[in-house]
Amino acid sequence: MNLTPCVPMSAYGVTGNNAGMMSPAFADENHPLLALVPKHNAQFLFRTELRMPVMNFLTASGGDSLALVGPTGAGKTSVVEQIAARMRYPLRKVNAHSRMEMPELIGQMSLQCDPVTGDQQTVFAHGPLALAMKEGSIFLLDEADFLDPAVMAGLNAVLEGGALVLAENRGEVIVPHPNFRFIITCNTRGQGDETGLYTGTLSQNLASWDRYRMLEVSYLTKEEELAVLQATLPQVDATILSTMIDVANGVRQQFIGNPDQALQAGQSGLTVTFSTRTLLRWARIATTYSTAASRQANFPFACPLAQALRESLTNRTDKPMRLVIHTIAKDKFGAAWANDPVVAPGV
Ligand SMILES: Nc1ncnc2c1ncn2[C@@H]1O[C@H](COP(=O)(O)OP(=O)(O)OP(=O)(O)O)[C@@H](O)[C@H]1O
Numbered sequence: 001m002n003l004t005p006c007v008p009m010s011a012y013g014v015t016g017n018n019a020g021m022m023s024p025a026f027a028d029e030n031h032p033l034l035a036l037v038p039k040h041n042a043q044f045l046f047r048t049e050l051r052m053p054v055m056n057f058l059t060a061s062g063g064d065s066l067a068l069v070g071p072t073g074a075g076k077t078s079v080v081e082q083i084a085a086r087m088r089y090p091l092r093k094v095n096a097h098s099r100m101e102m103p104e105l106i107g108q109m110s111l112q113c114d115p116v117t118g119d120q121q122t123v124f125a126h127g128p129l130a131l132a133m134k135e136g137s138i139f140l141l142d143e144a145d146f147l148d149p150a151v152m153a154g155l156n157a158v159l160e161g162g163a164l165v166l167a168e169n170r171g172e173v174i175v176p177h178p179n180f181r182f183i184i185t186c187n188t189r190g191q192g193d194e195t196g197l198y199t200g201t202l203s204q205n206l207a208s209w210d211r212y213r214m215l216e217v218s219y220l221t222k223e224e225e226l227a228v229l230q231a232t233l234p235q236v237d238a239t240i241l242s243t244m245i246d247v248a249n250g251v252r253q254q255f256i257g258n259p260d261q262a263l264q265a266g267q268s269g270l271t272v273t274f275s276t277r278t279l280l281r282w283a284r285i286a287t288t289y290s291t292a293a294s295r296q297a298n299f300p301f302a303c304p305l306a307q308a309l310r311e312s313l314t315n316r317t318d319k320p321m322r323l324v325i326h327t328i329a330k331d332k333f334g335a336a337w338a339n340d341p342v343v344a345p346g347v
């Protein structure tokens with residue numbers, strides 16, 4: 001399977017003169033690894049400054065690996081998945097965790113039962129990394145900063161393009177397929193967590209980081225986020241969506257993990273924040289409740305927007321923090337934010 005220029009740039013939202021230009025993808029719409037290609041999200045908004053380096057890496061990795069670093073829900077995992085979806089690039093995604101060991105990635109002996117005879121035998125089951133190397137997929141290791149640094153270091157040979165030797169499988173040697181790509185996403189920069197928010201992340205060793213191209217992923221701008229919300233919920237009034245984004249940005253500004261936070265004197269900062277994921281959830285629930293409230297006389301929630309905000313974000317926080325976030329919402333929405341029991345208890 002080779003990448004050939006066969007997908008118009010319009011598939012990435014490019015308009016104007018360049019929309020018809022062809023970008024590289026696997027041309028075969030029925031290739032054998034199609035089941036591993038991520039699902040296409042038509043509403044996904046590509047930022048050129050992020051799309052270009054990721055595509056550049058996928059088409060010509062030059063033996064590097066790729067790391068995407070940024071706050072939760074900024075779009076690290078989904079940008080890789082959505083580019084892969086358009087390139088028809090097969091992808092295997094694994095969530096890292098602190099107790100993850102090499103066998104979980106490369107494979108281990110396991111018991112298998114013969115469906116006909118019922119006999120049990122031990123056979124080697126390849127792990128997702130070994131499979132991706134063999135078949136030529138993207139291996140996406142999500143939340144890689146949770147990984148034990150020793151395991152990360154153990155991956156260095158693979159990151160350098162070396163073969164994988166599976167001693168347990170009678171010394172099988174897996175030479176990486178030319179289409180194999182190794183990508184990680186993380187919330188920290190591999191230096192451990194500076195904010196105390198990403199519990200469980202570990203500091204990775206510098207030699208490991210030297211093998212990566214690194215990309216920073218920030219939250220979408222207001223205009224970009226509005227475009228995503230409008231594409232996802234076209235029936236909702238744009239001013240409501242725009243105010244919701246203002247609320248999200250107000251919360252992000254007071255989030256202690258945000259390097260550009262703008263805390264006033266006396267404010268202690270928030271330990272939760274609005275990801276694009278949470279914002280979309282809030283907008284979806286709010287739409288359902290507002291529609292229901294307009295139709296039912298005895299709808300149980302006095303302020304549908306506030307109830308939706310609780311379910312999507314503020315039920316995770318303690319009471320003082322909930323009050324801060326709901327007050328931000330009340331300030332932004334004004335009269336439309338009436339009867340919220342969080343801001344005015346007893347209503
Ligand atoms: N550019 C975008 N266009 C449309 N939706 C987006 C975009 N970026 C993020 N989203 C939405 O936000 C959700 C979260 O994105 P994603 O899972 O990629 O974040 P992440 O950075 O990997 O977060 P985490 O660190 O929590 O894993 C996606 O499912 C998608 O719905």
Ligand SMILES: [Mg+2]
Nearest residue numbers: 076077142185
């Ligand atoms: Mg992710």
